[in-house]
Amino acid sequence: MTPHISDNTTAGAPADETTSHITVEGFDSQVPVVIDLDAPRDGVPLVIETQSGLERCAAAIAAGTGPAGVDAERASGFRYGQRAFLVQIRREGSGTWLIDPEPFGDLAIINDALKGVEWILHAASQDLPCLLELGMWPDKLFDTELAARLAGLPRVGLAAVIEQLLGFGLAKEHSAADWSTRPLPEPWLRYAALDVEVLTELREELIELLQADGKLEYAEQEFAAILASGVAPPRVDPWRKTSGLHQIRDRRQLAAVREMWLERDSLAQKRDVAPGRLLPDSALVAAAKAMPSTVPQLLGTKGFHGRAAQREAPRWLRCIAAARDLDELPPLHLPTNAPPPPRVWADRDPEAAERLATARPLLQAKAEELNLPMENLLTPDYLRRVAWRPPADITEESVATELRALGAREWQVGLVTPFITEAFLHPKPLPPKETKADG
Numbered sequence: 246m247t248p249h250i251s252d253n254t255t256a257g258a259p260a261d262e263t264t265s266h267i268t269v270e271g272f273d274s275q276v277p278v279v280i281d282l283d284a285p286r287d288g289v290p291l292v293i294e295t296q297s298g299l300e301r302c303a304a305a306i307a308a309g310t311g312p313a314g315v316d317a318e319r320a321s322g323f324r325y326g327q328r329a330f331l332v333q334i335r336r337e338g339s340g341t342w343l344i345d346p347e348p349f350g351d352l353a354i355i356n357d358a359l360k361g362v363e364w365i366l367h368a369a370s371q372d373l374p375c376l377l378e379l380g381m382w383p384d385k386l387f388d389t390e391l392a393a394r395l396a397g398l399p400r401v402g403l404a405a406v407i408e409q410l411l412g413f414g415l416a417k418e419h420s421a422a423d424w425s426t427r428p429l430p431e432p433w434l435r436y437a438a439l440d441v442e443v444l445t446e447l448r449e450e451l452i453e454l455l456q457a458d459g460k461l462e463y464a465e466q467e468f469a470a471i472l473a474s475g476v477a478p479p480r481v482d483p484w485r486k487t488s489g490l491h492q493i494r495d496r497r498q499l500a501a502v503r504e505m506w507l508e509r510d511s512l513a514q515k516r517d518v519a520p521g522r523l524l525p526d527s528a529l530v531a532a533a534k535a536m537p538s539t540v541p542q543l544l545g546t547k548g549f550h551g552r553a554a555q556r557e558a559p560r561w562l563r564c565i566a567a568a569r570d571l572d573e574l575p576p577l578h579l580p581t582n583a584p585p586p587p588r589v590w591a592d593r594d595p596e597a598a599e600r601l602a603t604a605r606p607l608l609q610a611k612a613e614e615l616n617l618p619m620e621n622l623l624t625p626d627y628l629r630r631v632a633w634r635p636p637a638d639i640t641e642e643s644v645a646t647e648l649r650a651l652g653a654r655e656w657q658v659g660l661v662t663p664f665i666t667e668a669f670l671h672p673k674p675l676p677p678k679e680t681k682a683d684g
Contacts (some may be wrong), residue, residue, distance in 0.1 A: 278412065279408055279412055279413065279414045280412060280413055280414065281413070281414045281416075282407070282413040282414060282415050282439055282442065282443070283416070283435075283439075284435065284439075285341055285435065285438040285439060285442055286442065287340050287341060289431060289434050289435045289438055290340070290341050290342060290343050290434075290438060291343070292331075292343045292344070292345050292428075292429065292434065293342060293343065293344045293345065294345040294347075294348050295348070296349075299344065299349060299352075299354060299355070300354065302334075302342045302344065302355065302358075303354045303355055303357070303358040304358070305339040305340070305342070306334060306336055306339045306342065306355065306358040306359060307357075307358040307359075308338060308339060309336035309337055309338040309339030310336070310337050310338045311336065311337045311338075311445065312336070312362060312363040312364065312365050312387065312445060312448065313334055313335065313336040313359055313362050313363070313364055313365065314333075314334065314335040314336070314364075314365045314366075314441035314442075314444030314445055315332070315333070315334050315364045315365065315366050315372070315376070315383075315441065316332070316333040316366065316367070316372065316437070316440045316441050316444075317329040317331065317332050317333070317372045317375050317376055318330055318331040318332075318333075318422075318424040318437055319375055319424060320423050320424045320425040320519075321421075321519070322421070322423075322519050322521065322522070323423040323425060323518070323519055323522070324423075324425050324517055324518060324519060325513045325514050325516070325517050325518055325519060325520070326514075327374060327375050328346075328375050328378055329346055329372075329375040329376065329378070329379060330345070330346065330347065330424040330425045331343060331344070331345060331346075331424055331429065331437055332344040332346055332352065332355075332376070332379070332381075333437050333438060333440055333441045334355070334359075334441065335438075335441040335442065335444065335445070336362070337445065341438050341441060341442065343434060343437060343438060346379050347427075349379075351379050351380035352379040352380055352381050353379075353380035353381075355381060356380055356381040356382065359381075359383070359384075360384060361384055361385075362383075362384070362385070363383070363384075363385040363386065363387055364383035364385070364386055364387070365387045365389060365444040365445065365447075365448050366383075366386065366387075366388055366389070367388070367389045367390045367403045367406075367440075367444070368388065368390040368391075368403075369386055369388040369390075369391070369468075369471055370471065373471070373476065374476045377475075377476055382472075383472065385468075385472075386468040386469075386471060386472055387448050387451075387464075387468060388467070388468055388471065389403070389406060389444065389447050389448060389451060390402075390403070390406070391464065391467055391468070391471075391621075392448075392451040392452075392454075392455060392464050393406045393451060394617065394618055394621050395455060395460050395463055395464050395467070395617050395621060396451060396454040396455055396458065396460065396616075396617075397458070397615075397616035397617050398410075398454075402417075403415065403417075403440070404416070404417050406447065406451075407443060407447060410447060410450040410451070410454075411443055411446060411447060411450065413443060415439060415440075416436065416439075417436075418436070419432070419433045419436040419437075458615075458616065460615075460617075462656060463654075463656045466654040466655060466656050467654060470652075470654055474652075481579065482503075482575075482579065484502065484503050484506035484507060484510075485579070487502055487506055487526045487529055487530065488526040488527070488530075489526055489527055489530040490502060490530065492530055492534065493530065493533060493534070493577075494577070496574040496575060496576070496577060497536075497568060497569065497571070497574055498533040498534060498536065498568075499533070499574070499575050499577060500568035500571050500574050500575055501532065501533035501536060501564065501565050501568035501569075502529050502530060502533045503568070503575055504564035504565070504567050504568045505524075505529045505532065505533070505561055505564040505565070506529060507564075508560060508561070508563075508564050509523055509524055509529070512557075512560075523553070523557075524548065524549075524554070524557075524561070525548050527547065527548050528546070528547065528548025528549055528554075529548075531546050531547040531548055531549075532546050532548075532549065532561060532565065533565075533568075536565060536569065537562070537565065538562070538565070538566070539562075540555075540558045540559070540562065543558050543561060543562055543565075544558060549561075583626075583630070584597075584629050584630060584632075584633035584634070585633075587601060587629065590633075591675055591678075594633070595675060596672070597632055597633050598675055599672035599673060599674060599675055600632040600635065600668060600669050600672050601628070601629065601632040601633075602672075602673065602675060603668035603669075603671070603672045603673045604628060604632060604664065604665050604668035604669070605628070607664040607665075607667070607668055608622060608623060608628065608661055608664055608665075611660060611661070611664060615660075622657060622660065622661060623648075623653060623657050623661050624651075624652070624653070626651075627648060627651045627652070627653055628665070630651060631644065631647045631648060631651070631665065632669070635647070635669050639666060639669045639670055640666065641662050641663060641666045644662050644665050644666045644669070645658050645662045648661070648662065648665075
């Protein structure tokens with residue numbers, strides 16, 4: 246490709262000044278000194294916003310070859326929900342396409358054009374939910390962020406991976422922009438097009454890395470698991486994710502948070518604005534702790550300031566009053582089958598604590614040997630769960646069965662089961678607790 250080169254690149258420089266080494270376990274390659282990738286090779290495409298344009302786009306994508314780079318831009322922090330306000334697709338033979346989803350009910354025609362085609366996304370779990378809302382879901386996936394983690398790259402953001410493997414500098418200054426803006430500024434469109442510009446080349450480099458380390462099968466199983474799991478169902482009591490909720494120790498105050506959260510969410514959806522722009526979480530928690538009964542009291546609470554807060558003050562007071570009058574209050578905590586925090590295991594179940602403490606360093610050593618993050622070798626929650634409640638008869642087969650039931654992939658099961666089994670059968674005693682006298 247022939248990217249635009251920034252002025253600080255010196256033409257004709259000696260070889261030792263124009264190349265550098267990227268070294269990953271099992272792979273050593275020279276890549277160019279970073280060249281700014283500041284313009285798409287085919288120019289900035291026009292945004293598709295008409296049905297005829299969408300049909301033309303679908304036909305071109307279907308006629309392309311090989312995998313397709315796919316990305317989506319949202320307006321998190323500005324608009325309600327996580328819907329996509331721009332979809333970018335690049336495929337060999339069809340070029341880059343920028344699609345505004347807002348004029349269309351869905352993008353099923355684009356999904357049909359990509360039937361059987363591998364999609365390349367970076368951090369797919371972030372974009373797949375909003376793409377599904379548009380009727381788009383891949384038949385096959387390659388996640389460059391996850392592949393980079395498995396390959397052992399030290400930095401796995403898109404710009405960092407492109408720089409490490411391809412030698413291009415990719416600016417990310419518009420990543421947090423309000424993508425619901427219309428018309429979208431040309432610099433933003435250039436940025437959006439560049440996000441899919443080299444995904445195909447990046448995929449090839451990552452495949453080479455993974456093959457060199459014998460990890461390509463790991464990646465393929467991970468990608469298949471993402472597709473098989475689909476999008477997570479709606480959270481039970483989403484208001485419990487309010488930032489700072491741990492400060493609430495009273496059930497009536499908790500009810501006040503709930504009533505205000507639900508009212509804020511309804512109002513945000515109606516106005517199509519991010520809930521936090523109406524009222525920050527910190528204000529909900531502060532008001533619930535104070536339980537004010539008058540407008541001046543409410544406006545004196547942290548987070549309630551400005552004309553908008555004053556205008557909506559009666560709304561929030563009604564929520565607090567409703568919570569004050571409730572007979573049935575929400576429990577402080579929902580029941581869960583998750584194990585308690587590991588810090589209390591030594592007191593509650595010393596044997597479980599020993600199992601976990603013995604298994605962890607074994608898995609850490611294996612992860613270091615494979616040059617991948619320990620959390621990718623095995624989801625930490627899976628290890629905690631099986632250590633807290635192990636099989637009645639501890640064998641490699643029973644441990645493997647438990648891990649599969651939790652969701653571990655076969656490559657993970659094969660690698661960690663022997664270590665976990667050994668740790669559970671022969672746990673090391675915990676070190677004696679220090680007492681004040683010892684200190």
